[in-house]
Amino acid sequence: MTGSFLKRNPSVPVVLGLLLIGTLAITAMAASGGLSTSFVKTLGMTLCLALAALAMDLVWGYAGILSLGNIAFFALGGYMIGMWLMTARTEGIVAESLAGQAIPPTPQEIRDAVGGQIFGVVGSSDFPTIWAFSGSLPAQLALVVLVPSALALVFGWLAFRSRVTGVYLSILTQAMTLALALYLFQNDAGLRGNNGLSGLQNLPGLSGVPQSTVSLWFLWGSALALGLGYLLCAFVVSGKFGAILRGIRDNEARVRFLGYPVEGYKLAVFTLSAAITGIAGALYYPQAGIVNPAEMMPIASIYLAVWVAIGGRGRLYGAVIGAIAVSLISSFFTSGKLPDLDLGPLRLVWVDWWLVMLGFSFVLVTLLAPKGLGGLVDLWTQRRRPARHGADLGPDQGSFREEEAKA
Amino acid sequence: MSTLLEVSGVSVSFDGFRAINNLSFHMGAAELRAVIGPNGAGKTTFMDIVTGKTRPDKGTIRWGEKGISLLGLSEARIAREGVGRKFQKPTVFEDQTVRANLLVALRNKRGPFAALFWRPGPADLERVDALSETIGLAAHLDRKSGELSHGQKQWLEIGMLLAQEPRLLLVDEPAAGMTVAEREKTTEILVEAAKTRAVVVVEHDMEFVRRLNCRVTVLHEGSVLAEGSLDHVTSNPDVIDVYLGR
Ligand SMILES: Nc1ncnc2c1ncn2[C@@H]1O[C@H](COP(=O)(O)OP(=O)(O)OP(=O)(O)O)[C@@H](O)[C@H]1O
Ligand SMILES: [Mg+2]
Numbered sequence: 001m002t003g004s005f006l007k008r009n010p011s012v013p014v015v016l017g018l019l020l021i022g023t024l025a026i027t028a029m030a031a032s033g034g035l036s037t038s039f040v041k042t043l044g045m046t047l048c049l050a051l052a053a054l055a056m057d058l059v060w061g062y063a064g065i066l067s068l069g070n071i072a073f074f075a076l077g078g079y080m081i082g083m084w085l086m087t088a089r090t091e092g093i094v095a096e097s098l099a100g101q102a103i104p105p106t107p108q109e110i111r112d113a114v115g116g117q118i119f120g121v122v123g124s125s126d127f128p129t130i131w132a133f134s135g136s137l138p139a140q141l142a143l144v145v146l147v148p149s150a151l152a153l154v155f156g157w158l159a160f161r162s163r164v165t166g167v168y169l170s171i172l173t174q175a176m177t178l179a180l181a182l183y184l185f186q187n188d189a190g191l192r193g194n195n196g197l198s199g200l201q202n203l204p205g206l207s208g209v210p211q212s213t214v215s216l217w218f219l220w221g222s223a224l225a226l227g228l229g230y231l232l233c234a235f236v237v238s239g240k241f242g243a244i245l246r247g248i249r250d251n252e253a254r255v256r257f258l259g260y261p262v263e264g265y266k267l268a269v270f271t272l273s274a275a276i277t278g279i280a281g282a283l284y285y286p287q288a289g290i291v292n293p294a295e296m297m298p299i300a301s302i303y304l305a306v307w308v309a310i311g312g313r314g315r316l317y318g319a320v321i322g323a324i325a326v327s328l329i330s331s332f333f334t335s336g337k338l339p340d341l342d343l344g345p346l347r348l349v350w351v352d353w354w355l356v357m358l359g360f361s362f363v364l365v366t367l368l369a370p371k372g373l374g375g376l377v378d379l380w381t382q383r384r385r386p387a388r389h390g391a392d393l394g395p396d397q398g399s400f401r402e403e404e405a406k407a
Numbered sequence: 408m409s410t411l412l413e414v415s416g417v418s419v420s421f422d423g424f425r426a427i428n429n430l431s432f433h434m435g436a437a438e439l440r441a442v443i444g445p446n447g448a449g450k451t452t453f454m455d456i457v458t459g460k461t462r463p464d465k466g467t468i469r470w471g472e473k474g475i476s477l478l479g480l481s482e483a484r485i486a487r488e489g490v491g492r493k494f495q496k497p498t499v500f501e502d503q504t505v506r507a508n509l510l511v512a513l514r515n516k517r518g519p520f521a522a523l524f525w526r527p528g529p530a531d532l533e534r535v536d537a538l539s540e541t542i543g544l545a546a547h548l549d550r551k552s553g554e555l556s557h558g559q560k561q562w563l564e565i566g567m568l569l570a571q572e573p574r575l576l577l578v579d580e581p582a583a584g585m586t587v588a589e590r591e592k593t594t595e596i597l598v599e600a601a602k603t604r605a606v607v608v609v610e611h612d613m614e615f616v617r618r619l620n621c622r623v624t625v626l627h628e629g630s631v632l633a634e635g636s637l638d639h640v641t642s643n644p645d646v647i648d649v650y651l652g653r
Contacts, residue, residue: 265519
C-alpha cells in the first residue's frame with residue numbers, strides 16, 4: 001500500500017516491456033512474410049485470452065471468488081461487437097447490390113434486405129428488439145462494457161447478498177453461464193441461435209484492406225488492451241482496495257467486523273472483471289470470425305480457471321503467463337500438424353490427448369506447485385534479494401532465523 | 408456514568424437449545440469489564456449478538472447516547488458504529504504485512520471507491536507506528552503477519568481493533584495460548600485501551616482477570632449469574648458451584 005506505483009508493482013514495466021517487444025517482433029516477422037496471417041490472429045487472440053485471464057485472476061486470485069461465469073461475459077462482449085460488424089457490413093453489401101436499381105432504395109428497404117440477409121438462417125427477416133442499436137458503433141461499443149457489467153451487477157447482487165460463497169457460488173455462476181448459453185441457442189433469443197454471429201473478421205467499409213493487415217491491427221489493439229488492463233488491475237490490487245480483496249479471500253469475517261461492506265467490494269470487483277472480460281471478448285471474436293453459444297459451454301469456463309491456476313493465482317503476471325503458455329501450447333497440439341504416434345495397440349492422437357495432458361498438468365500443478373508457473377519468478381527474485389524478512393524460515397521468532405539466514 | 412451499551416432481555420436458541428437466556432448487560436462509556444463463565448456459558452454467543460453475527464430471538468440492544476437499536480444492522484454497519492471485535496482464534500490477514508494489516512484497519516471511509524483511491528498519508532503512517540509501538544510489534548512492521556507467533560498475532564488483532572478507533576471493544580479470550588510475559592503485556596494494552604473506551608474481555612484465566620482489576624460479570628447457561636468485583640463474585644456460592652468448584 002505504501003511506496004510509489006512502480007515500487008508496489010515491479011512486474012508492470014517488465015510485462016509492458018515484453019508485450020511491446022513481442023508485438024514489435026511479431027509485426028516485423030509478419031511484414032517480412034515469416035508468419036502466416038492465421039498465426040498472427042492466433043497470437044492476437046491469445047493476448048485477448050490473457051486479458052480475460054487477468055480479469056479472472058482479479059476475482060479468483062485476489063477476491064477468492066471462483067467465477068465460472070466470466071466466459072459468459074467474454075462471449076457477450078463478442079456478441080455486442082459482432083452485432084455491429086454484421087449489420088454494418090451487410091448494409092454495405094446490400095446498398096451496393098441495390099445501388100444499380102433504377103429507383104434508389106428507401107432506408108426501410110435497405111433495412112429489410114439487411115434483416116433478411118442476417119436472420120434468414122433462423123427463418124426471419126426482422127431485426128429483433130435487442131438489435132435496436134446495432135447500426136451504431138459507439139452504442140455497441142458501450143454495450144460491450146455495459147451488458148457484461150450489468151449482468152455481473154445483477155447476478156452478483158443476488159448471490160453475494162445471500163452470502164453464497166465457495167463452491168456453491170462457483171456452481172451458481174456456472175449455472176448462470178449455462179442458462180445463458182441455452183437461451184442463446186434458441187432462435188427466438190434474437191442472436192441467430194446456434195449459428196451465432198459470423199463473418200466478423202470482415203470489417204465494414206474496409207473490404208479493400210487485406211486480412212494480413214487487419215490481423216496486425218487487431219494484434220496491436222489486443223496488446224494495447226492487455227497493457228492497459230494490466231495497468232488497471234495493478235492499480236486496483238496494489239492499493240488498499242487490493243488489500244481488502246485479499247482480506248476477503250483469506251478471512252471474510254475479519255473484513256466485515258472491521259466495518260467494510262464485503263458485498264460491495266465483491267460486487268465492485270466482479271463487475272470490473274466482467275467489464276474487462278467483455279472488452280477482451282470484443283477484441284477476440286473479430287479475430288476468430290465467429291461467436292456462437294457453444295463458446296460458453298462449461299469446458300470454456302474450466303479453461304479460463306485452468307490458465308489462471310497453471311499460471312499462478314493471486315499474481316497478475318501469473319494469469320498472463322498461464323493464458324499465453326497454455327493456449328499457445330494448446331493450439332500447437334490441436335493444430336493437427338503434429339504427427340500421431342503409433343504405439344501398437346494405442347494410437348496417440350494429439351488433438352484428443354492434449355486435453356488429457358492438460359488435465360493431468362492441472363492436477364500436478366495444483367498438488368505440487370500451487371503457486372503455478374508464476375512461482376518460478378519467486379526463485380529468481382529471492383535469489384536476487386536475500387533479505388527474506390523471515391519468510392519460509394518458520395514462524396518461531398525466538399530463534400533469530402533472519403540473522404541466521406544472513407550468515 | 409452514561410450508558411454506551413444496554414442489552415436487555417436477550418434470548419437466542421439454536422435448534423431448541425437456549426444459548427442465551429434473558430440476558431441483560433450494561434456498559435459505560437469508559438469501562439473495563441471482564442466476563443467469565445464455564446465453557447458453553449454463552450460468552451462468545453453474547454459477542455455474536457452484539458456484533459450482529461447472530462440475531463437474537465427476542466430482547467433489545469441499545470447503543471450510544473441516542474440509544475439506537477443495533478438489531479437488524481449488518482455486522483459491517485455495527486462495526487462502523489464503533490463496535491470492535493477480537494475473535495477467539497487470532498484472525499489477521501496472514502498473507503499481508505503487519506503494516507498492511509494495521510493500515511487496512513485504520514478508521515477511514517469504508518466504501519469500495521474510497522478504498523480504491525486511498526493512499527496512506529504521513530499521519531496514517533505515524534498512527535501505525537504508534538500502534539505498533541503499543542502492541543509491541545514495531546520491529547515487525549514489514550513482516551508478513553502469518554509469520555508472527557501466536558501471541559503476536561493476538562496483539563496484532565488487538566492493534567487492528569485499536570486502529571479502528573471503536574467506542575466498545577469486545578475481546579474474546581485474548582490471553583489464550585500466551586506465555587506469562589505475553590499475558591502481562593496484554594493486560595497492559597487492555598487496561599490502557601479502557602481508559603478512553605469501553606472494553607469487554609472474556610477470559611478463563613483468573614490470574615489474568617485479577618490483573619485487569621475491574622468489574623466482573625459471571626455468565627452461566629446464557630444469563631448473568633453474578634456481577635461485581637472479582638472478590639465479590641468469587642465468594643458467591645453459586646459461582647463457586649458452577650464455575651470455580653470444578
Ligand atoms: N451457531 C451455533 N449453532 C448451534 N449451537 C451453537 C452455535 N453457537 C453456539 N452454540 C452453542 O451455544 C452454547 C454457547 O456457546 P459459546 O460459544 O457462546 O460458549 P462460550 O461461553 O464462548 O464457551 P467457551 O468458553 O468454550 O468459548 C454452546 O453450547 C454452543 O455449543
Ligand atoms: Mg467462546
